[in-house]
Amino acid sequence: MTNSESTPIILWFRKDLRLEDNAALACAAECGRPIIPVYILEPREAGNGPLGAAQAWWLHHALQALHRALEQAGSRLILRRGPADAVLGALIAETAADRVFWNRRYDPAGIAVDSALKEEMTRSGLTVRSFAGQLLHEPSRLKTGAGGPYRVYTPFWRALEASGEPAEPIPAPTRLAAPDSWPASERLETWRLLPTKPDWAEAFSTVWTPGEAGARQRLEDFIDTGLSGYKARRDYPALPHTSMLSPHLALGEISPATVWHATRGLTERLAAEDVIHFRKELAWRDFSYHLLYHFPELDTKNWNERFDAFPWQDAPDLLERWQRGQTGYPIVDAGMRQLWRTGFMHNRVRMIVASFLIKNLMIDWREGERWFRDTLVDADPASNAASWQWVAGSGADAAPFFRIFNPISQGEKFDVNGDYVRAFVPELAKLDAAFIHRPFEAPPALLAAAGVKLGETYPLPIVDHKAARNRAMAAYQALPRPD
Numbered sequence: 001m002t003n004s005e006s007t008p009i010i011l012w013f014r015k016d017l018r019l020e021d022n023a024a025l026a027c028a029a030e031c032g033r034p035i036i037p038v039y040i041l042e043p044r045e046a047g048n049g050p051l052g053a054a055q056a057w058w059l060h061h062a063l064q065a066l067h068r069a070l071e072q073a074g075s076r077l078i079l080r081r082g083p084a085d086a087v088l089g090a091l092i093a094e095t096a097a098d099r100v101f102w103n104r105r106y107d108p109a110g111i112a113v114d115s116a117l118k119e120e121m122t123r124s125g126l127t128v129r130s131f132a133g134q135l136l137h138e139p140s141r142l143k144t145g146a147g148g149p150y151r152v153y154t155p156f157w158r159a160l161e162a163s164g165e166p167a168e169p170i171p172a173p174t175r176l177a178a179p180d181s182w183p184a185s186e187r188l189e190t191w192r193l194l195p196t197k198p199d200w201a202e203a204f205s206t207v208w209t210p211g212e213a214g215a216r217q218r219l220e221d222f223i224d225t226g227l228s229g230y231k232a233r234r235d236y237p238a239l240p241h242t243s244m245l246s247p248h249l250a251l252g253e254i255s256p257a258t259v260w261h262a263t264r265g266l267t268e269r270l271a272a273e274d275v276i277h278f279r280k281e282l283a284w285r286d287f288s289y290h291l292l293y294h295f296p297e298l299d300t301k302n303w304n305e306r307f308d309a310f311p312w313q314d315a316p317d318l319l320e321r322w323q324r325g326q327t328g329y330p331i332v333d334a335g336m337r338q339l340w341r342t343g344f345m346h347n348r349v350r351m352i353v354a355s356f357l358i359k360n361l362m363i364d365w366r367e368g369e370r371w372f373r374d375t376l377v378d379a380d381p382a383s384n385a386a387s388w389q390w391v392a393g394s395g396a397d398a399a400p401f402f403r404i405f406n407p408i409s410q411g412e413k414f415d416v417n418g419d420y421v422r423a424f425v426p427e428l429a430k431l432d433a434a435f436i437h438r439p440f441e442a443p444p445a446l447l448a449a450a451g452v453k454l455g456e457t458y459p460l461p462i463v464d465h466k467a468a469r470n471r472a473m474a475a476y477q478a479l480p481r482p483d
Ligand code: FAD
Pocket: 234, 242, 243, 244, 245, 246, 247, 249, 250, 278, 281, 282, 283, 284, 285, 286, 288, 345, 346, 347, 348, 350, 351, 354, 372, 376, 378, 379, 380, 381, 383, 384, 385, 387, 388, 391
């Protein structure tokens, strides 16, 4: 081997914790040079998106899985903590690497870190290469006829569909060349990503298998049993008809292109409407990144400035009742407790609880965004912010403010027998289905038979829905009109 052939390449893993369909890894492997895979635990605010506590749990297990997969390919994962420029600078000095490869990330903090790094490293004579793969398409790629960003989903979807299939997934390399000597790695345990006392993530591992193999299995199971009927059943939280791939996608254990291509050809045995609808949901993720890319303050500022004057309530007690699933509205409480127990919440219920916080309690959507960011295993800077603004009515393509979800009728429509509520609000488990979403209207004898004492074993509603609805509408109508 000549000198340059033995000079290592640093492969920086970020939101792409996988070997398959990893363009940066594939390109590094093709060079035939030794590869030094590294994961950097960056300061929270400096890139890689926000790291909430639930996602930190996921990250711990995802890094272990990635390390194992790399070992099988003859390599390993080096762990380092600190600002990326300092960590990479040190690694380059230790290993004499002259190339750094990574897959692009699209959160504003990550873009800022990466752009500065690329400029600095290139100036000092290093070769820096970045690749696509976190999204179906680059967020800057699709443009309206006038050349600007899309603000409305449906035309975005049409443009995405018309722009051709995402690139075919690249197979995982089977062998990765190792350097003559490995740089030191920190021990994952010292990063303290897992909760200890109390271990609130105890139940997470009964639901999730972080890592690339777990993601692949989840996709296969969903295609085998969940995708059929997706369009009609995806709104029913007690039914297993959504993929639950979002946490795997959030940390890039599977690429969206892999998911997209896995659904190709399925219309021969499944209804086209199910396959298309699933792809459309996947495209919402791209749309959220498209919005974030063009409006980097999506998680902090109202897209629609009219909402800047909204009279949000400062109500820490009510916020805490919402966070703990103690609102007295069973579908809201079930959702918030599913979130606490499993780090996940069904999409329909996310919309209901978000509407409840924003419109029934009139608490700023940013409080909800923050709570979700900390408690969701799929916390994503684009999808979370875009979805909260969608529910608030302040977003680019948003539900109109007057669409205020009624937590009782939503529960009765989408959790008809109350199975979802029973699973997460055990104190109501024995209540008759007719009252499971409105226990406060149940006859005393029925409550007694079900062992429910309102105000004791289960809370009375913290607000009256109708009165709260009227208050929110009045506040909205009093907002200054757009010119
Ligand atoms: P499926 O129905 O199987 O959909 C497949 C994939 O498409 C998902 O894994 C996800 O990547 C994508 N997707 C589906 N719906 C949406 C959507 N509305 N917006 C963006 N992408 C979507 N999703 C996150 O990934 N991270 C978040 O932090 C997040 N926060 C949310 C906050 C609120 C208030 C709301 C209403 C929605 C939020 N979502 C978020 C979107 C959505 O709820 C989840 O993506 C979905 O529930 C994940 O479940 P699934 O994988 O079973 O979805």
